[in-house]
Amino acid sequence: MSTEKPYLTGHFAPVVDEVTATGLTVEGHLPPELTGRLLRNGHNPKPGVTPTHWFKGSGMVHGIRLRDGRAEWYRNRWVRTPALDGAPYMTEHGPDLTASAAGTHVIEHAGRLLALCEANLPFELTPELDTVGAYDFGGKLTSAMTAHPKEDPVTGELHFFSSSPFPPFLTYHVADAKGEIVHTAEVPGASAALKHDFALTSGHVVFVEGNVTFDPAEHSGIPYSWSDTQLSRIGIMPRGADGARHVRWFSIEPGNMLHVGNAYEDGRGRVVLEGPTVDREGFRLSWNWWVGAPGRGTEPVARSLTRRWVVDLAAGTVDEQIIDDLAVEFPTLNERYLGAENRYQYAISFPDEQGFGGYGVVKYDRTTGARRIHQVGDARLPSEAVFVPAGGATREDDGYLLTVVSDLKQDASQLLVLDASGLDRIATVHLPQRVSAGLHGSWIPDAIEG
Numbered sequence: 001m002s003t004e005k006p007y008l009t010g011h012f013a014p015v016v017d018e019v020t021a022t023g024l025t026v027e028g029h030l031p032p033e034l035t036g037r038l039l040r041n042g043h044n045p046k047p048g049v050t051p052t053h054w055f056k057g058s059g060m061v062h063g064i065r066l067r068d069g070r071a072e073w074y075r076n077r078w079v080r081t082p083a084l085d086g087a088p089y090m091t092e093h094g095p096d097l098t099a100s101a102a103g104t105h106v107i108e109h110a111g112r113l114l115a116l117c118e119a120n121l122p123f124e125l126t127p128e129l130d131t132v133g134a135y136d137f138g139g140k141l142t143s144a145m146t147a148h149p150k151e152d153p154v155t156g157e158l159h160f161f162s163s164s165p166f167p168p169f170l171t172y173h174v175a176d177a178k179g180e181i182v183h184t185a186e187v188p189g190a191s192a193a194l195k196h197d198f199a200l201t202s203g204h205v206v207f208v209e210g211n212v213t214f215d216p217a218e219h220s221g222i223p224y225s226w227s228d229t230q231l232s233r234i235g236i237m238p239r240g241a242d243g244a245r246h247v248r249w250f251s252i253e254p255g256n257m258l259h260v261g262n263a264y265e266d267g268r269g270r271v272v273l274e275g276p277t278v279d280r281e282g283f284r285l286s287w288n289w290w291v292g293a294p295g296r297g298t299e300p301v302a303r304s305l306t307r308r309w310v311v312d313l314a315a316g317t318v319d320e321q322i323i324d325d326l327a328v329e330f331p332t333l334n335e336r337y338l339g340a341e342n343r344y345q346y347a348i349s350f351p352d353e354q355g356f357g358g359y360g361v362v363k364y365d366r367t368t369g370a371r372r373i374h375q376v377g378d379a380r381l382p383s384e385a386v387f388v389p390a391g392g393a394t395r396e397d398d399g400y401l402l403t404v405v406s407d408l409k410q411d412a413s414q415l416l417v418l419d420a421s422g423l424d425r426i427a428t429v430h431l432p433q434r435v436s437a438g439l440h441g442s443w444i445p446d447a448i449e450g
Helices: 280-291
Strands: 020-022 026-028 036-043 059-067 070-078 105-109 112-116 123-125 131-134 158-163 170-175 181-186 198-200 204-209 212-214 224-226 233-238 248-251 262-265 271-277 305-312 317-322 328-332 344-349 360-365 371-375 380-382 386-389 399-407 412-419 425-430 441-445
Touching: 036 105, 036 112, 036 399, 105 441, 198 262, 204 262, 204 271, 224 280, 233 305, 271 328, 305 328, 386 441
Parallel strands: none
Antiparallel strands: 020 070, 026 425, 036 059, 036 441, 059 070, 105 112, 112 123, 123 131, 158 170, 170 181, 198 204, 204 233, 212 224, 233 248, 262 271, 271 305, 305 317, 328 344, 344 360, 360 371, 380 399, 386 399, 399 412, 412 425
16 A cells, blocks of 8 residues: 555645636536636645645635636635644644634635635635635634534525634634624533534524544544544524523434534424434544545545434434435535525535445435436546526526536546536536645625625
8 A cells, every 4th residue: 555645646636836727618508697706625735745634734725717608717826824834733822823724615705705724713815816814803703713604595694613622612603794793602511522514594503513522642633533432412502692591412323424414494393404424434434544544545435424313302302314325425505595494405425435336426305315426437536516506596406516526537627517407517617737636615606706
């Protein structure tokens, strides 16, 4: 087995240059409503740098500008944080919240582009992806910010949290549609368990604690590991100014979930939560790949199966079940349905530990139970599929899925535009260089650019 870190090879081999290219080649037809920018973040250490964990690699944001049926430009830029030049996260005075990888996600809210990494402050970017600097919401954010904030599609508020291995373990924040933090509260009963993502419903905030928790003996730079003694729980907190006083924690089966599919209140007032989860062995396989430890291959594998929890607040019970046997990650949806009952969800399929299955874009119909897969082809890895509504959409799946594909055979990448209804390919945009496999991104329509 190669001793080279797997996250520096194959689909994950870092990009070495920042480039700008214009007039990209398009096959097929780009719908005119795709006028905006697709931005995608990921860990991309500088040449000569070998991080001890994939998550420690410096963030690089890739952008693709579409307008009126044309692909106008592609550019990629490192997020220029102190960590990019080797500044340590821990100093003699404590953590430096600006020494961020800034490589997990990139979002827009209230006119600001923010590159996110959950252990640090967000970093603001210009529309051309140049780094402005650390952003602390006018001094109101004094701790780290989750990489997975949720924007309420009705109010425009941004809900997010700060998680720490030390008290206070969990702090909840709300920024209004103008970007001002208007509410902050410590959440009682939380523990040092890893909290990477969370969910929002019309009436509640939903937190998830799994079996992965703080471990000072873990020396990869990400001090977390699996613990059989750490309880897995769901925390249900009413939205509102005094919601933290009424948070309730419900025990669930052992496991760990990184990414939420969606959550909502059903017709009986129960909170329904869905997302891919792993068991102990699934976490071990993933962790070994992330740190380049023995017991892993050169390609990431997944044992993350989609699970559904139904929390009956009146009865104080939780019903949970695995609802699909396909290994998937990076769940997405039409975000107009975030926090409401949705029929369709999307994800990326991964090979399992035996190498069965392959990479593809998956569509789930939660009403019929049907599952459809768009296979991207041999030696090709798609990124998280970002949903963009079609102009004049009347159905939930009227829209497009945008995914950046790494193609090892051609040493190239393309932006695929799929019909979100049938997963048929509508267009391919050829990019000027291979884009290394990364994490999360956002579609920023021109209407939001201002």
